[in-house]
Amino acid sequence: MSDVGERADRRLGGPKWDLFPLFSVVARTGSINRAADELGMSEPTLSRRLKELERYVGAPLFFRVSSGVRLTQEGKDLQRSTSAMITAFEGLHEDLRSRVGQRAQLVRISATEGLTKHWLLPRIERLRKLHSSLQLELFATVQQQNVSSNDLDIVIRMGDPHENDLVGKRVGAITFGIYSSEKYLAKRPAPRSLSELPDHDLIGVTADVPSIQSELSGEVELFAQFFDASRLGSAVRISPIINHFSAAAEGLGLALLPVPFAAAEGLVRVLPEHSAALSIWLLRRRESDLRKMTRDVHLFLEREFAKSREWLAGEQTKAAAQN
Incomplete structure (x- = not known):
């Protein structure tokens, strides 16, 4: 050669x-x-x-x-x-x-505003005591985010997860009811039935989140009735949805809210015989399992959801389970 x-x-x-x-x-x-x-x-x-x-x-x-x-x-x-x-x-x-x-010490979590404020944030201090090097980024939104572009590790969602790229399981259910404030009820008597909802001031979602209305109302009848009434009656439409708690507290009308969160905000439940429940899903990216910190945080959240099932379910659901 x-x-x-x-x-x-x-x-x-x-x-x-x-x-x-x-x-x-x-x-x-x-x-x-x-x-x-x-x-x-x-x-x-x-x-x-x-x-x-x-x-x-x-x-x-x-x-x-x-x-x-x-x-x-x-x-x-x-x-x-x-x-x-x-x-x-x-x-x-x-x-x-x-x-x-x-990056291995950073865990990115997406959850709804209500879950972030009332469930997730109260557990962060305990989580950080278990993992002192942990860094967290929390995305509080009811909208489903793009998992890949936001590089999310863990997603907590209500209702149907609608996500093929994630793996996980149902970790409980959260009960919804209709709430107002003493201030509003001092001006107007509470409705005696769902048929009276259009006669009240209702707090609804804005037109830029129609997917939320269609998704939730498609799952649970109470959501459908409340959203329909909010379109017919006098309604205050607010986004993001976390502000529905404040709007109800200000006496602006009736709002459809998670029972444990509304109770924590000191709101008053009306039509307590009517409730609805949405599943809570704890999801993760399969690739993120390679990071030990992500696995540890996921296990922590899974254990905490197991402890919180009765609280998330609300009084109506607990009573029904006992009967």
């Missing part, structure tokens, strides 16, 4: 990366025996790998001497290049490990 052909073959085939660190150890120790011991390899195997590298270079890299081996001129040139290559690779590895380490 011609020299040109040999050079072409070497360019096409190329040496394996692990040959260069092996060569570097031999060059540093000056002995194939000592290098083999340090590398945990047999001497014949190491010698064979070095010959592979020499064939690629097309020149001898070592002279054998009584004390071991000594670098040829080509070996000295390769040692300088190899040292620079290994230093650059170690720097890359250290930088990558630092960046991966930072």
